[in-house]
Amino acid sequence: MTRVFNFSAGPAVLPLEVLQQAAAEMTDWHGSGMSVMEMSHRGEEFMSIHAAALRDARELLAVPENYKILFLQGGGLGQNAIVPMNLLGRKPQPAVVDFVQTGSWTTKSLNEARKYCTVNIAASSAASKFTTIPPRDMWKLSKDAAYVHICTNETIDGVEYHFTPDVGDVPLVADMSSHILARQVDVSKYGVIFGGAQKNIGPAGLTLVIVREDLIGHALSICPSAFDWKVIAENNSMFNTPPTYAIYIAGLVFQWLKRQGGVAAMEQRNIAKAALLYDYLDASGFYQNRVAGDCRSRMNVPFYLRDDALNTAFLAGAKERGLLQLKGHKSVGGMRASLYNAMPIEGVQALVAYLKEFETKNG
Numbered sequence: 357m358t359r360v361f362n363f364s365a366g367p368a369v370l371p372l373e374v375l376q377q378a379a380a381e382m383t384d385w386h387g388s389g390m391s392v393m394e395m396s397h398r399g400e401e402f403m404s405i406h407a408a409a410l411r412d413a414r415e416l417l418a419v420p421e422n423y424k425i426l427f428l429q430g431g432g433l434g435q436n437a438i439v440p441m442n443l444l445g446r447k448p449q450p451a452v453v454d455f456v457q458t459g460s461w462t463t464k465s466l467n468e469a470r471k472y473c474t475v476n477i478a479a480s481s482a483a484s485k486f487t488t489i490p491p492r493d494m495w496k497l498s499k500d501a502a503y504v505h506i507c508t509n510e511t512i513d514g515v516e517y518h519f520t521p522d523v524g525d526v527p528l529v530a531d532m533s534s535h536i537l538a539r540q541v542d543v544s545k546y547g548v549i550f551g552g553a554q555k556n557i558g559p560a561g562l563t564l565v566i567v568r569e570d571l572i573g574h575a576l577s578i579c580p581s582a583f584d585w586k587v588i589a590e591n592n593s594m595f596n597t598p599p600t601y602a603i604y605i606a607g608l609v610f611q612w613l614k615r616q617g618g619v620a621a622m623e624q625r626n627i628a629k630a631a632l633l634y635d636y637l638d639a640s641g642f643y644q645n646r647v648a649g650d651c652r653s654r655m656n657v658p659f660y661l662r663d664d665a666l667n668t669a670f671l672a673g674a675k676e677r678g679l680l681q682l683k684g685h686k687s688v689g690g691m692r693a694s695l696y697n698a699m700p701i702e703g704v705q706a707l708v709a710y711l712k713e714f715e716t717k718n719g
């Protein structure tokens with residue numbers, strides 16, 4: 357097998373060890389004679405997989421006792437509707453929600469929320485083409501918002517919060533889809549944290565939601581039961597059939613993370629990986645990252661070649677060297693390297709070596 361490095365933004369690279377273990381267990385999980393895919397979600401075998409995944413997620417993220425961890429479906433985009441349907445009932449309707457617009461994902465979130473509430477854009481970095489994060493003292497929060505929505509890592513634009521904003525008693529809701537488990541987080545500062553699994557947790561199909569208990573039980577009557585956090589919590593995330601195989605793989609990733617030293621150790625590695633790439637890009641006159649230094653994402657690094665006409669040749673050469681899925685999102689163009697937990701430093705070293713080689717040849 358040729359070694360490749362997969363820089364996809366999502367679905368994304370998984371630890372090879374995890375894939376190998378899943379392959380070895382594919383047709384016969386722990387002597388059960390069954391694949392995990394074939395098991396009843398209420399059977400003893402799968403219940404043990406499910407319980408271990410929940411326990412490990414709680415341990416890795418240091419989730420306090422007064423928070424529930426829910427396994428849902430519907431992805432990050434699903435939560436854009438599920439969050440308002442669950443939180444707005446705490447206020448008279450129509451309620452106001454504050455959004456901090458920092459890129460493509462918060463833009464999608466606030467547009468979806470308009471179906472359910474009055475949207476206040478408390479701050480926006482649209483004028484900087486989403487290369488900055490508005491500092492907290494610039495936010496114009498509403499008097500009586502139901503919650504404040506932020507995206508702590510904008511996967512497409514490559515901006516990341518390196519601070520936790522204080523919004524007082526109003527619940528802070530964070531879309532952490534693309535950097536959950538990549539850095540330490542003080543969960544107690546948030547009301548709700550959510551993330552689709554396919555960036556940094558496991559396969560697509562599973563959505564992780566961490567919610568403070570007092571925020572559960574206020575769903576609007578229009579909220580589907582399968583997405584009502586109270587119903588999900590009361591049924592231990594088994595109200596309807598959960599995405600069993602995705603939960604199993606996520607569980608293997610959690611065990612892998614624990615063997616790596618947990619989130620604190622991953623964070624140190626992620627800092628080193630990102631520094632290697634940004635330092636090279638900054639020193640080069642041939643490539644450019646346009647994000648302000650204090651809000652650059654450690655996970656998703658968009659960059660541009662000085663001459664767009666070289667993009668096709670750049671990507672072809674990268675592919676020849678096993679450096680895959682570097683094309684930038686269609687809405688912003690250029691290139692993007694995603695450096696999730698499962699991307700080893702060797703992948704970033706190989707990318708930087710190729711960047712140098714291509715620059716020498718074409719610069």
Ligand SMILES: *Cc1c(COP(=O)(O)O)cnc(C)c1O
Binds near residue numbers: 431432434507
């Ligand atoms: C990928 C992503 C989403 C969308 O996830 P889906 O699973 O496709 O719904 C939402 N928010 C962020 C920050 C993402 O990176």
